[in-house]
Amino acid sequence: MAASTLAQVAQLAGVSPATASRVLNGSARIPGPEVAERVRSAANELGYVANAQAQSLARSSTGLIGLVVHDIADPYFSTLARGVQDYARGAGKMVLLASTNGTPSEEREAVAAFAARRAEAIIIAGSRSTQAQDQQANKELASEIQRYCRFGGSVAMVGATFPSLAEMPEVRVLKVPNFDQARELAQSLLRIGYTSFRIVAGPQGLVTSDHRVAGFHDALAQSGISSARVSRVEFSREGGYEAGLSIAAELQDQPSPSATGTECIFAVNDVMAMGVIAGLLERGVRVPDDVGVAGFDDVETLRDFRPSLTTAQLPLELMGAQAVALALGSIEDDPLRSVVGHVMLRGSTRSSETEQAT
Amino acid sequence: MAASTLAQVAQLAGVSPATASRVLNGSARIPGPEVAERVRSAANELGYVANAQAQSLARSSTGLIGLVVHDIADPYFSTLARGVQDYARGAGKMVLLASTNGTPSEEREAVAAFAARRAEAIIIAGSRSTQAQDQQANKELASEIQRYCRFGGSVAMVGATFPSLAEMPEVRVLKVPNFDQARELAQSLLRIGYTSFRIVAGPQGLVTSDHRVAGFHDALAQSGISSARVSRVEFSREGGYEAGLSIAAELQDQPSPSATGTECIFAVNDVMAMGVIAGLLERGVRVPDDVGVAGFDDVETLRDFRPSLTTAQLPLELMGAQAVALALGSIEDDPLRSVVGHVMLRGSTRSSETEQAT
């Protein structure tokens, strides 16, 4: 670990450390053109690599950005991470990654670790949970964040926040149109002829899931439909799969199969929708012939899935970039601005033709 | 940015910084039980968070692990990243992420940045390129790595390395059975009755792609088949898609459609295979009825894809963990050990039934 130091370089070049420092990272004072060369070649000869830790300490600024996600292997988060990473590099920062499995306590640890490393900003992505069992951990997370902010750190959260955080003005939040897009998605589905709905949601209390459910319900209510059965399952492919299996069973037991083709299942995210479809297919229920399925997010890796998934698109990568910009203060925290999404009607729901025929 | 310091805590507690340090992170010397409490409450009161930068400097060890991947949004890398992250956390380390778009020069920058931050280990994933245009950048990457190693850093590469690096004994490499698994995959495909093959590969010179192609060819040659057409396209979904389109055209122009069902396309990774299938379908070629398709990697997000993809499974997450362990020296660098993969025959290739019928 005996990396060479600035002092060594300076000595080899026959100058003071101060001068060496000035040429090796361009300060205001411009060193002599010929001296500079000497220093540079000395540095090169010794294979000198500035110690960023020491630099950070000295100038008290680390160039580090912390990213907290539930699961980096999940396409939602990994796409977001790409946006974060790209933007960060553009701004000359490095990103520290923490994948927390979604537990608030691990998130707290991650924030604490980032704070210890004096990250300049922390991006927290992934849905909050308002479940009773998480209250305590949430509080602790909140106070960890608060402490971090109090000492000059800035944090941006992607999407919904939770009560304890709601009153923290230091925390920027990148608003994600979960409610609105779910609402629009429902409206689109109604427009193409669906008259009956089921919702496959995550556990109650998971904010993102709840907002999407609420938005969807809102649109239905507006159309006079009040009865969308909601299945609460794990917020994952597995959860969707199980929901798919049991819905298939229900559908097949149904005395009146008259509803065939007019019922649609809304899974609150694409990965769950995948599971739902897999479960349905496993039981012989066809999509979209027997029942339609819609997701949320528009995950790119699933683009070629058949039937292609009707979903609400979110600009994941852009969101990552914006979150960093927000935290860094590169863009203003305009309370009105929100990420913009788009409803994508595709093959997993009945086609427009069917609509016209209906 | 005025985080409180150890000195402040010490003062408030009425002890020396040394003592404060001892209680706040448990050194060998165990401070007095009652003094400890004073320090702890002082720290708590001030919201003290140790400055990891300063700690690293003082004890010259950072607890940082650098991960460089081509594209963190690609499921191959994000799954690997999960493994890296999990293992790292278990070992009490943090991971620094760099997503480089696969260009050697950006990889070099990433390694340099990690070296500057004094990361204890660097994991480099993603295929090398031996193309002429990359030679220079490769060399620079190699020397960057060399320098890093010379000063005590340890690096692990996942999968194939490249010439300039081959002679660097300091670099551990996690051997990935690209050749062998491609070979086994081909054998399995032959066994279920395919007699004619096409390969959709990445650009020539991309080591991973080349190895997979070579392994596949090897098995074919052993069975007396020497003519597998190889399409060279981009190493991505888009590349696969274009290959799919043109293969579809060729297949349809083919005077003798007798081969229907006995030809199989091997795409060198799952994401490309997705693209291939999409291209084929777009032109009305059915999979696996008209032609079989196989991929490589067994990406989890694509598990529910229909037809389910025949592929060679790689334990991506485990690989990430092993790479870290290897770099950290937690496991020996056994030149014989290799990651173990499995051929997964699934719906995108003809079923065994068809085989028996043939």
Added chain:
DNA sequence: CTGTTAGCGCCTTCAC
């Protein structure tokens, strides 16, 4: 068991 003294490697006034 606790306090003192030196640095870790670098940056940054401040004089020259």
Added chain:
DNA sequence: GTGAAGGCGCTAACAG
């Protein structure tokens, strides 16, 4: 333009 101090926050010998 260049060098000489002092300090960033913490740890690690040393003494007591």
